[in-house]
Amino acid sequence: MAAVLALIAVCAWLAALSAAGAAGNTPAERAQALLSQMTLDEKLAMLHGYSGSYVGNVNANERLGIPALHLEDGPQGVADGVKDTTCWPSVLTVVAAWDRSLLYAYSAAMAQEQRIKGTNIMLGPMNNIARVPVGGRNFESTGEDPYLAAQMVVQSVRGIQSEGVMACSKHFADNNQEEHRSEVSVSVDERTQYEIYYPAFKAAVDAGVGSIMCSYNKINGTYACENKEALTLDLKETMGFQGFVMSDWGATHSTVAAANNGLDMEMPSSDYFGDDLLKAINDGQVPESKIDDMTLRILTAMFAVGLFDNAQTGDLSVDSTSEEHSLLARNLSATGTVLLKNDGNLLPLKTDGSIKKIAVLGTDGHNNPIVAGGGSGSVIAPYVITPYEGIKSRASGVEVNYDAGYVIYEAVKAAKEADVAIVFVGVTSSEGSDRHSLSLGVLDNEMIARVADAQPRTIVVVHSPGAVVLPWADKVPALLAAFMPGQEDGNAIAEVLFGDVNPSARLPVTFPADEDQTPLQSKEQYPGIDYAETYSDKLLVGYRWYDAQSEVPQFPFGHGLSYTEFSYSDAEANNTLVSVRVTNVGAVCGSEIAQLYVGFPADAGEPPQQLRGFEKVALCPNESAVIEFALVPARDLTVWDVATHAFVVVHGEFTAFVGASSRDVRAKLSFSN
Numbered sequence: 001m002a003a004v005l006a007l008i009a010v011c012a013w014l015a016a017l018s019a020a021g022a023a024g025n026t027p028a029e030r031a032q033a034l035l036s037q038m039t040l041d042e043k044l045a046m047l048h049g050y051s052g053s054y055v056g057n058v059n060a061n062e063r064l065g066i067p068a069l070h071l072e073d074g075p076q077g078v079a080d081g082v083k084d085t086t087c088w089p090s091v092l093t094v095v096a097a098w099d100r101s102l103l104y105a106y107s108a109a110m111a112q113e114q115r116i117k118g119t120n121i122m123l124g125p126m127n128n129i130a131r132v133p134v135g136g137r138n139f140e141s142t143g144e145d146p147y148l149a150a151q152m153v154v155q156s157v158r159g160i161q162s163e164g165v166m167a168c169s170k171h172f173a174d175n176n177q178e179e180h181r182s183e184v185s186v187s188v189d190e191r192t193q194y195e196i197y198y199p200a201f202k203a204a205v206d207a208g209v210g211s212i213m214c215s216y217n218k219i220n221g222t223y224a225c226e227n228k229e230a231l232t233l234d235l236k237e238t239m240g241f242q243g244f245v246m247s248d249w250g251a252t253h254s255t256v257a258a259a260n261n262g263l264d265m266e267m268p269s270s271d272y273f274g275d276d277l278l279k280a281i282n283d284g285q286v287p288e289s290k291i292d293d294m295t296l297r298i299l300t301a302m303f304a305v306g307l308f309d310n311a312q313t314g315d316l317s318v319d320s321t322s323e324e325h326s327l328l329a330r331n332l333s334a335t336g337t338v339l340l341k342n343d344g345n346l347l348p349l350k351t352d353g354s355i356k357k358i359a360v361l362g363t364d365g366h367n368n369p370i371v372a373g374g375g376s377g378s379v380i381a382p383y384v385i386t387p388y389e390g391i392k393s394r395a396s397g398v399e400v401n402y403d404a405g406y407v408i409y410e411a412v413k414a415a416k417e418a419d420v421a422i423v424f425v426g427v428t429s430s431e432g433s434d435r436h437s438l439s440l441g442v443l444d445n446e447m448i449a450r451v452a453d454a455q456p457r458t459i460v461v462v463h464s465p466g467a468v469v470l471p472w473a474d475k476v477p478a479l480l481a482a483f484m485p486g487q488e489d490g491n492a493i494a495e496v497l498f499g500d501v502n503p504s505a506r507l508p509v510t511f512p513a514d515e516d517q518t519p520l521q522s523k524e525q526y527p528g529i530d531y532a533e534t535y536s537d538k539l540l541v542g543y544r545w546y547d548a549q550s551e552v553p554q555f556p557f558g559h560g561l562s563y564t565e566f567s568y569s570d571a572e573a574n575n576t577l578v579s580v581r582v583t584n585v586g587a588v589c590g591s592e593i594a595q596l597y598v599g600f601p602a603d604a605g606e607p608p609q610q611l612r613g614f615e616k617v618a619l620c621p622n623e624s625a626v627i628e629f630a631l632v633p634a635r636d637l638t639v640w641d642v643a644t645h646a647f648v649v650v651h652g653e654f655t656a657f658v659g660a661s662s663r664d665v666r667a668k669l670s671f672s673n
Helices: 002-020 027-035 040-044 091-095 100-116 146-161 190-197 199-206 228-238 256-261 275-282 288-305 323-335 387-394 408-417 442-454 489-497 543-548
Strands: 056-058 069-073 121-123 166-172 185-187 211-214 244-247 338-342 357-361 399-403 420-426 458-463 478-481 532-534 566-573 577-584 590-599 610-619 624-630 638-641 646-649 653-659 665-672
Touching: 027 288, 040 275, 040 288, 091 100, 091 146, 091 323, 100 121, 100 146, 100 323, 146 166, 146 190, 146 199, 146 610, 166 199, 166 228, 166 288, 190 199, 190 638, 199 211, 211 228, 228 256, 244 288, 256 275, 256 288, 275 288, 323 489, 357 387, 357 408, 387 399, 387 420, 387 489, 399 408, 408 442, 420 442, 442 458, 566 590, 566 653, 566 665, 577 590, 577 610, 577 653, 577 665, 610 624
Parallel strands: 069 121, 121 166, 166 211, 185 532, 211 244, 357 399, 357 420, 420 458, 458 478
Antiparallel strands: 056 069, 338 478, 566 577, 577 624, 590 610, 590 653, 638 646, 653 665
């Protein structure tokens, strides 16, 4: 049967090549040639979803050889109940590595599995900023900073589309919470949109993303999927998006307004863009030229990513896993693990005979490991290596025991009897709801506190979908944040704990000192009152708020330690280049992630500092390297001007903050622009 389906796909592919003209023409020219051969009914047939095997389906046009569209969720792997696919670390985990090349490799590998499964549109990356610390989908995000997000989104789009699978950046725009996401109206000003919430989408557009998904929420009173200002004026005109806009599933609320204001495809059905759209055309409410534009956008994106030039084969039943991908998943998880604390150099653990017994504690350590989030980011893992299994396999010659911690007394007893206690705790989240708090839970917090009192060599590993509050952090000497590690959980954390991987990851979100220490200080800001929410925090999202309010978080944005030490020297700065020499002054090889933050002149009305560069460098002891951060004034030293509806260059005295995190500043220099 699979051979028959493959033959049909190849025949359709050959027909499409004939109908669409020579492959040497541009995607836009080929799309226009194909559009000219289409009837109105054939155009309309491409503008909505159908029932099918994938989470989203658009039927093929056999007469013209237009391939079917198979849309599938996948921010952490092929989702929606599909089996035999890799359960990767979450996006936030990989972003924590602050390594552009890893994000590209991760995205390409996920897209390769999507292609094997027959998917040709992957519903990702998720471009929403982690504004709400308890946000249910923060594990799918690229963190709280628009610069970091934009840098990573470029790699994600390019990686996905390098495999001949179209990326779909989502959710445009301001879908920064799951609480009442289908009803809430977000009140947000133009400058905040362009400086905080739009940069990741603009980066996706510049990277050539084929499709963008509009969100459930309202923006300034109008549903996102029929919002002319957002879809037409901002996205298509100002940002220059040439691809097509699809709705989130069930996020279409009208026919005429949605079609005329920028929506190109309704998903997953035809409630509004089926017979009702044909009637609206016949009644003169939607011009046929608009239908041409909608269809042309879809066809152009399909040609651009190669859907016509490469036979569309693959099937959801095919096993897409591989040993290569399992090894990559392990590397991504290990590299994305953040070392938050390491007093007395307790880590890495030694296997030289000084440690004879290790106690692995907590349900997250074996009985119920937390490896992925829920909703469209949920993946059925083919296997999970638990932390207990990974540590036991790696700790040759060391006795490793496990206690789930159901009875705290028993966990404390196991910790006392061991040389080292490693406690695994965590919390997960899911699409459709936000977390109720930033806490791990009363019992977990009590267990850690009591274990730490009993065993001075206690290590805690936290799995979470984003920020968490850790009230016992001062009591434990070593602490790691592993976010959502995927199926290679245990192997990855063992590599970090025993020093096979020297940690270099950094926090992509701020960890507050307590529940109340967040930028969202009122119900008007979150979750909204009577489904109305005001973004009065404006530009002060994440670490920007902590800086502006002189608040000291538990662990700041950009924070992360290593098993070695680095010094910074010889820093220089002007308006086009900031440079610094980084030297490994420790005893082992490792990687440092140098970060550049820029402070604007006071009258610019910007936050105290904002990320404008980061570079990762690998150095062995006594080695040094000069790291350069290129600045483009027309891009990096600008603010959004609401009068001209454009970015304008700011002139005056700027400050360059160079260091290892947003709070660990090693050099502070002034420069003029």
